[in-house]
Amino acid sequence: MENLLKQILEGNKRSVGKAISIIENDLPEKVELLNQLYPYTGHAKVIGITGPPGAGKSTLVDAIIQVIRQTGAKVGVIAVDPTSPFTGGAILGDRIRMQKHALDPNVFIRSMGSRGTLGGLAKTTREVVRVLDSMGNDYILIETVGVGQSELEIINVADTIMVVLHPGGGDTIQAFKAGLMEIADLFVINKSDLPGVEKLIHEIEMLIEMTKINANWKPPIIKTISTNQVGLEELWAALQNHQQYLIERGVLQKQRTSFLKREVVELLHHLFQQKIDVAIYTQFFNKELDQLVNKERSPEEIARIMFEKICPMKS
Known part of the structure; x- marks a missing residue:
């Protein structure tokens, strides 16, 4: 990773292309690469x-x-x-x-x-x-x-x-x-x-x-x-x-700060979505789905129960 970072900073096109491929394919080293480049x-x-x-x-x-x-x-x-x-x-x-x-x-x-x-x-x-x-x-x-x-x-x-x-x-x-x-x-x-x-x-x-x-x-x-x-x-x-x-006018800095805030929120949404996608295929969700089909609970109640199971709020 250190050698790849050095070559990117030197403007090596082949290394830049490799880095972009890592990002597009969401490879495990992507997060470390972006942290190093930031x-x-x-x-x-x-x-x-x-x-x-x-x-x-x-x-x-x-x-x-x-x-x-x-x-x-x-x-x-x-x-x-x-x-x-x-x-x-x-x-x-x-x-x-x-x-x-x-x-x-x-x-x-x-x-x-x-x-x-x-x-x-x-x-x-x-x-x-x-x-x-x-x-x-x-x-x-x-x-x-x-x-x-x-x-x-x-x-x-x-x-x-x-x-x-x-x-x-x-x-x-x-x-x-x-x-x-x-x-x-x-x-x-x-x-x-x-x-x-x-x-x-x-x-x-x-x-x-x-x-x-x-x-x-x-x-x-x-x-x-x-x-x-x-x-x-x-x-x-x-x-x-x-x-x-x-x-x-000082607009550039404010604009870029706004971009960063929005990006963090979007990344959080993505991480939550990944966690939810995993959770809905568990046995727990099948049980709750049966309650939903049998009219024992409403979709709103099921969603809230699942949310609390997936993302428990510590008191």
């Missing part, structure tokens, strides 16, 4: 890219990687893809679209399967972010699934959230229904050479006025054509402005 995290700026399918998120991520590398910064990318129901692996393979960066030692790209998780992210995304952070990346880009699941989970992981839309796709109302309009720190209208771009901008502006979630930050709207590198300078400037806002 003190070296918290430095990278985390940017979430979300939005409906067809908006060109992967192509845009590819363009942003290029902009980041021009500044000399290191970048890690997590592309969360839908999971194949047959193999359990990611089926879109965003890394295929980013092959030109594959040989760059300062770019690390990993596709992850969502494995049926709602929220557009894999369960292990936060943990993988920590691995990419500890290996010395200055920026971490997270591209969500974008295939109809709720994408809102990204708000609990990323410092800055970019919602990508495109003209003519009926994106605005769909995004509004999904709650994406409320979580956006900036909007990107990709494929802005298509008809209907001004109409889309007008719709977004109206929805921003309707929501007004944050009185101190109004999400900018940036037009891009990622395939031609159009609008990338404006997008990069907008991202920098938001990062500066987070730091100057």
Whole structure:
């Protein structure tokens, strides 16, 4: 473990890939690995890219990687893809679209399967972010699934959230229904050479006025054509402005503290669920189930009895 930790901190891609596999497969050494890496995290700026399918998120991520590398910064990318129901692996393979960066030692790209998780992210995304952070990346880009699941989970992981839309796709109302309009720190209208771009901008502006979630930050709207590198300078400037806002207003630390609290609560839920799953297959549960079927006890009473057996409260 010590040698693996050392190589991760040195930015060894093979070791980083091994660490991510340990996390994704929930191997016994996972907890120790994450404990060892944790003190070296918290430095990278985390940017979430979300939005409906067809908006060109992967192509845009590819363009942003290029902009980041021009500044000399290191970048890690997590592309969360839908999971194949047959193999359990990611089926879109965003890394295929980013092959030109594959040989760059300062770019690390990993596709992850969502494995049926709602929220557009894999369960292990936060943990993988920590691995990419500890290996010395200055920026971490997270591209969500974008295939109809709720994408809102990204708000609990990323410092800055970019919602990508495109003209003519009926994106605005769909995004509004999904709650994406409320979580956006900036909007990107990709494929802005298509008809209907001004109409889309007008719709977004109206929805921003309707929501007004944050009185101190109004999400900018940036037009891009990622395939031609159009609008990338404006997008990069907008991202920098938001990062500066987070730091100057003291929002970044509060936001990240909130992320950590939520993560601990979710981990507790997971541990309780594991304990409950084991308990319900015991002989005790079969006995209580008979009482339930025979109308001797109600489901509410059975649940409370089981809870007290599984998690006894000490007086």
